[in-house]
Amino acid sequence: MSKANPPSFTLDGKTIPFGEGQTIIQAAMDAGVYIPHLCFNPEFKPHGSCKLCTVKADGRQTASCTQQAKDGMVVESDIKEINDERRALLQMLFVEGNHFCPSCEKSGNCQLQATAYELDMMSPHFDHFFPDRPLDASHPDYLLDFNRCILCSLCVRASRDVDGKNVFALSGRGIKSHLIVNAKSGHLADTDFSGDDKAAHVCPVGVILKKRVGFATPIGQRSFDEQPISATPHPVVKGA
Amino acid sequence: MSANLETAANPETLRRVAIDPVSRVEGHGKVTILLDDKNKVHQVRLHIVEFRGFEKFIQGRPYWEVPVMVQRLCGICPVSHHLAASKALDAIVGAKHLTPTAEKNRRLMHYGQILQSHALHFFHLCSPDLLFGFDSDVSQRNIVGVAAKYPETAKRGILLRKFGQEVIRHTAGKRVHGTGSVPGGVNKSLSIAERDELLKDIYQMVAWSRDAVHMVKELHHQNPELYNSFGAFRANFMSMVGFDGGMDLYHGRLRGRDENGNVLFDGVDYQNYTQLIEEEVKNWSYMKFPYLKSLGREKGWYRVGPLSRVQNCDFIPTPLAEIERREFVAYSGVMPMHAPLGYHWARMIEMLHAAEMIKDLLHDDDITGSELMTSGERGFEGVGVIEAPRGTLIHHYRVDENDLVSMCNLIVSTTHNNQAMNEAVRRVAVQYLHGHEVTEGLLNHIEVAVRAFDPCLSCATHALGKMPLEVEVLDQTGQRLSALSRGGDGTICDG
Structure with missing residues (x-):
């Protein structure tokens, strides 16, 4: 008797398995795939405020830090439409402070x-x-x-x-x-x-x-001199 | 005579010629000349028209941020501000004596700065004037023209500058605006690989630097009449010298001489610079006019930079540069050399000294050491002085008990030279423009005089809330509708 495959979704075409109760970004991190984020930190409850982690899940925009993963879901993250919006959010953060x-x-x-x-x-x-x-x-x-x-x-x-x-x-x-x-x-x-x-x-x-x-x-020798932020699913920042 | 040319008696009756901007210098400045209908010169002013404000907005910032922030004053010699600020803030962290590794890495960074800045100034900015002639074809009078006619000279200039920038990169982390020096020491020392990479080319750099001295010397010998008299004026001069009287561009005491070369003061601890120097504000420039308090405003102005340093020290502690210094002093004769074009010769001697110092430091085991930081009893005020490429650079800070900067005063090299540069352009205006029809070539003579000082006009305008200011409101036809002016004392009045 073979064990059933774990539930999974696709993220930009890549199959991402997930456990019970995991959000999209948590499953992506476990699979070593980077989704841009700022207010999310796996050690804390999601806040869903910065919206940088927004993805398209089955064609609908949602914050990947609060959206539960679903079996068979099709998620798009690294696409022009989403990255353009993320960039605009970043620009607003920069000018507000x-x-x-x-x-x-x-x-x-x-x-x-x-x-x-x-x-x-x-x-x-x-x-x-x-x-x-x-x-x-x-x-x-x-x-x-x-x-x-x-x-x-x-x-x-x-x-x-x-x-x-x-x-x-x-x-x-x-x-x-x-x-x-x-x-x-x-x-x-x-x-x-x-x-x-x-x-x-x-x-x-x-x-x-x-x-x-x-x-x-x-x-x-600073964190992001050595590798870009995308090279690690959740960055460990020196000096933090 | 030239002192009378600061302000004309009846400016409204005169024709105004402006060189705006002065080209091939760092920053933004202009020269205005007022002429009568017979082209006689009545007023000449070097105006510094850009505006910075670092002294004000550094207030309220944490002190450890300062060496990185203030270096943004300049893109040519940021290392000088980086190090002067660090030296001042060493006092805040109680670092009375740095570790040998820290001091030598800072020195290495500084000599890299001197090398690259002097190479940039001579080869990129000034050699077109000196090689082609002050009133030569303007389309050729630039570094591209030099590269076309003298490719080997241009190549050496570019590679010398590049090498200096590599020294900076290895010690500060970046070629421009690095972070290597921190209050109390440095955040890195040279790695073995970095040291060996620099050692590979340093002997070539020393040789090329010596050739550059010979090239400028030859220019002087070929045309002594021009080089000794162009814009020449007599002035006091000041620089930092080492504790042994030798040239030391990183640390030492202040020494000043009068126009005859007699020592005015010596061994002055720069922590007490406010007892030595006062700054005057004039209502037509954003740049202040410093002078020696003991001599007063009229007689106390002075000159800084290579021409002062090479003649102010007792010796240069590297052999090849010392040979050149002696020849320079012998050429000058009994009296010091005051000719602005002498700056180029002195500058190349310093470039050679910097290359020799880099060579020596690369052979010193301390440069790759691991003891980077030191600290001691917390202080609340510090002054840091360094001999930047353009001259004596003073940084002065007070820091409160919460670690925030409460006061900042910067006297940069170009500010020290303000009156001297104005004197030079007035002399040149009288020598070359007086009574002649103004041409581009003649106006370039004025710029040649300014360039000799290698002014950094960006660095020199940094005060906020103190400087005189004139604001005019014009209608669309250029007619003045209203005007406000603020004097150096802060008073504001109409018109």
Whole structure:
């Protein structure tokens, strides 16, 4: 008696097996296939907010981090229609914040930058917002540079679900959404945030930074100097 | 005489000729000349018309970001800003003495910078003037023209620059805007493979650099009348020299001399530069005018860069460049050489020195060492000085208890030379334009004088909120509708 084949779907023509309850992106990662993403991290519950992981599943656009895989499903990811939309989303993220890659210590280790390279984003296209977002340098060992926040909420989820601290939260709505620190003063120094927290190590961009170690990794040895972000299903970012 | 040419008595009655932009220099500047109906020169000004603002927007940023951010001031000598900022911020992390590996890798990066910048300036930007003549056919007077008529010279220039950039790439991670130097040391040392790759070509670079010195020297000997007098003016001069009085472009003390070569000050710790130098603001340029406090505004301006350095040091600590320095000093005679075209000769001597230093550092085992960083007691203020290709470069920062920059002051090489460059163009205007019909070739004489200083006009305009500014609102026919001006003291007035 032969064992029945596990359920599977096709992703850009490639057969991807999946287990019970897996989403499209989880199954793709297990199979070593990259789907662009920013707010998704396999260690946390999906958030479905950045929409970078949008794919076409059976002809309908859906976030692959929240869409359950189905047997026989036909998924398209690396196609012009989807990549054009992903690029536009990236461009909007870049202009909404202040992302100065040339002097950013996260350059070369930044998922936003690496994804932009991956998707051939050659310019921001839209007008910059140039928001005024002061730094929070109050903590003795960590710096918050809100200029680079993409509202992925990974720090919020890590602090709440893993650290049990609720140090971070998203405040405001729509275009006024922004990251805040849960303290009366609004300063990180007035929370119980610690460098050992999971939240200190999940930021995919350059918001939560360990102080005084910027640029310690030479060019050529940074995460995405060695390989493009697509070469690993979920990037392990140095310095995160 | 030329000092009187800064401001004409009745400018509204005069004809205005503008060289805009000045070509074959880094950054954007223009020269304006006011002439009367007999083509007599009444006013000459070198204006720096671009605007940066680094001193302001670096405030509030974390200090470890500064060496990478400020180097964006420039695409030609970013390493100089990268290293000057790092030196200033060494004081913040308490790194009083770097490890030998860190200091030598920084020095290597710096000499790579000197080599590539000097090669670029001489071969790409200035050799067309010197080889073809200042008023030669404009279509030929460029690096493409040099490559066509003197292919070996052009090839050497390009390869010398390329080699310097490779030195930078191996030490900083990239040819332009790398990250190798960090407060307290470096983030990498040279690998054995990188060292061996550079060693393969360095002897050729030394030989070509020496040939370049001989080429410029020959030009001086062939036409001493032109080279000794073109735009010549007498001035004080200043540079950093090593603690032993020898040429040291990376570290040392400040020394200044008067126009006769007599020492004005020596052994000055650059941490105290504010006691030595004051900066004046003029309402027609974004670039400030520094002067020596002890001599005052009128007499205290000075010159920096290769012409100053080669004559300010007691010796050059590499043998081939020292031979050339002695010949240069002997040629000048009892008095220092003040001729702007002497910059080219001095610059090539420095390029040779840089090549020799690179050779020596590549043979030093410390260059591939593994001890990269050091630290000590936290500081809150630091000054870093380096002799950049164009001259003395000063970076000064204060950092607050939260690690953010609270104050930044930059005095870049070209700023030191502001008055000197204005003097040179006035001399040339009087020598060549006065009473003559203005032609392209004659106007290029003005640019030749500016280029001799190798100005980096991008670097030189960095202050925000302090500089004088004039704003005019014109209608579609060019008629002025209204105007506002802000003085150097920040006061704003109409018209």
